[in-house]
Amino acid sequence: MNDAKLDFLKELANIGTGHATTALSQMLSGRLFQLVVPDAQMLPFAEAAEYVGGAEQVVVGIFVVVSGDVKGHMAFLLPLDSALVLLRLLIGDNSGEMNELARSALQEIGNIMITSYLNALSKMTNLLMAPSVPGVAIDMAGAVWQSVLAGAQVTNEVTVIRTEFFADGESIEGNIIFLPDDDDFKKIARLLGLGEM
């Protein structure tokens, strides 16, 4: 993949995640988030499998199918500890347990963040990107990530755009990952005058 394309994907991730964490920040009475420089890569399948490490660590995964002018898949992944901190801050749940209320709260957080991300890209490009109802899984990172890749039916070349973020003063960290269908992000690039990628 050439540098222009990588830079373009990173810029998309920056804008999308910027909006997503702003939405989260508003839910968390203004707590600020730092974004780690986005990572955009075209990975061979074997490496994509390893892309999210800590295969046996428990994570919360929120998964969305993107339809419209640009198709793809999005995942919001965060370690269980971070999810529990979010729940404490958002719904005052100190139990440290994952009950139905906690699950639906996490589903809603994921929904708001992913929708904010896609809305930002939609506005910029004038292309429709509509998220499905999110699915939530709390399980081994490897199983969650693998199910995301299978849901996206990835081929031997996987375009992955990831932004990591963490909160100031609270131990919250997470990842937002966009797996665009390859032909569709070329469409965005053309619209933005970036030419053929």
Add this chain to the structure above:
Amino acid sequence: MAEVFVNMGQISSFKTQGILTTVGLGSCIGVTLYDDVAKVGVMGHIFLPRSREKDVGAPPGKYADTGIPAMINEAVKLGAKQSRLKAKMAGGANLFPNLSANSTSIGQQNIDAVTEHLKKHGIAIVGKDVAGGYGRKMRFFVDTGIVTVTAIGKDAVEI
């Protein structure tokens, strides 16, 4: 004992002894083939049911239709007899059930495809722990043929 981790789309094997492990099976299927006379064990980590033309350069182990024959070849190459091979399988879960409410989940499609292709090659399935809504870890002890499956918050099972 040596332990090898089998990632998505890979096929690995041992003769006599060794542990073949796959971590984080969601909708994927871990499949083992075992010849208890030759002590040959093969593990595959199947990602999707059917190979696709557009997926150029995909390893055979990625798909059930190409993976099962490739696993059999590997076993035979190590001295196994196809007629003695027995299979076990784990995985095929559906972690995001609301996203496949109106269709067969990828996990179930994988279970069906692996079952079909094993049958086609005359290989009996002697143990399985499949479907459900949770991820699994699978370990295959080639010296005994024992396969253990673990999941978060559940007791380990031997299949």
